Amino acid sequence: MSSVETRQVDRDSLLLIAEVRIDGGEKCHRVKVRNLSSGGMMAEAELKVARGALVTVDLRNIGPVEGSIAWIEGNRFGIAFLEEIDPKLARAPVGTTANDLSSPRFTRPALDKTDPRKLRAI
Template sequence: MNEGENRHIARDSLFLMADLRVDGLDGEFRIKVRNLSAGGMMGEGMVRVVRGTVVQVNIRNIGWIAGSVAWVQDSRFGVAFAEDIDPRLARAPVGKGEDPAPDYMRHQARGSAAAVLRKI
């Protein structure tokens, strides 16, 4: 596949954090995902990769995806996924709709007697 063949694929601009594993390097790198499509993504971070490097990216609500670096420019790089994904999943809320507020905030929001503040 040449460089211009994938330019017609719809990309979704977004900003989310992801973890990146680079073949041959130990550990994981925290990166920013700038755009995402079914076949790949643009990432940005303080990790040095070169074109052709095999990587894995952990994108929220999707999980670990294998791919390879398609291009590099400064701190940004493109990743071509080995298999297509559904990029809409990354925009879905994390969790099952649970209230993210701490317990003491949830009780106040329910209008319990504890929610009434006294004046000092």
């Protein structure tokens, strides 16, 4: 994002876990994502970061996003993304189809019982 004031940008408050890689290093660090917007995020972790450091954040349902450390306050820090994302994708359930049996049943959408073609014959 540019150096324009971005405090008025809509952001979603949430709690997700993400992986952060600092300055192209090999080690990934787990962080809590406290809020997320199209242009950046606030993360929380016991992690030493420097303002301006380049990072790559692996966000659920979005994938790797490049950015830089914009601010640091205690164990929380802001990351400004280089390119905008759709933050609503991170909120979407991981298993989004009823036929996807790789995720637990409680994470899959309910069956549509109004459509007889989707019901199983017993």
